[in-house]
Amino acid sequence: MLKGFRDFVLRGNVVDLAVAVVIGAAFGAVINSIVANFITPLIALAGGVPNFSEIRTGPLMWGNILNDLLTFLITAAVIYFFIVVPVNRLMARFRPAEPAPQTTRKCPECLSDIPLAARRCAYCTAVVAEEKPAIA
Numbered sequence: 001m002l003k004g005f006r007d008f009v010l011r012g013n014v015v016d017l018a019v020a021v022v023i024g025a026a027f028g029a030v031i032n033s034i035v036a037n038f039i040t041p042l043i044a045l046a047g048g049v050p051n052f053s054e055i056r057t058g059p060l061m062w063g064n065i066l067n068d069l070l071t072f073l074i075t076a077a078v079i080y081f082f083i084v085v086p087v088n089r090l091m092a093r094f095r096p097a098e099p100a101p102q103t104t105r106k107c108p109e110c111l112s113d114i115p116l117a118a119r120r121c122a123y124c125t126a127v128v129a130e131e132k133p134a135i136a
Contacts, residue, residue: 028075035071 008014040052055063104113109126120127 028071031075031078032071035067035074039070039074040067 044051052063052066053061055061055066103116105116106112107114107121107124107126107128110121110124112121112123114121114123114128117130118128119130
């Protein structure tokens, strides 16, 4: 029973996921600090409210919601522009290229390459039936 647990914990995906969660939590703390200590005061200079957490209507704390929304948007933007876009570009480089469209076909008599629209082979002068495109 313990051997199975050890194999599960030491499997590559579990360790990678654990590292990603820890790094994600640390990254979230950094983004929260940037929003609370830098971006919110900059926006507050224009709006006149020194701290968004002070915005409230009775027991409803609208300012905390604004802080959390800004944190989410900044985190999503950083992840998109610094992780998703570069990985997509990298994966596009490794994706196989589309094959070029076929412009020739084989002559049934001499097996030489002739254009798709040809009705007669230029090499053996055999009459070649026009090839109809395959319907997918």
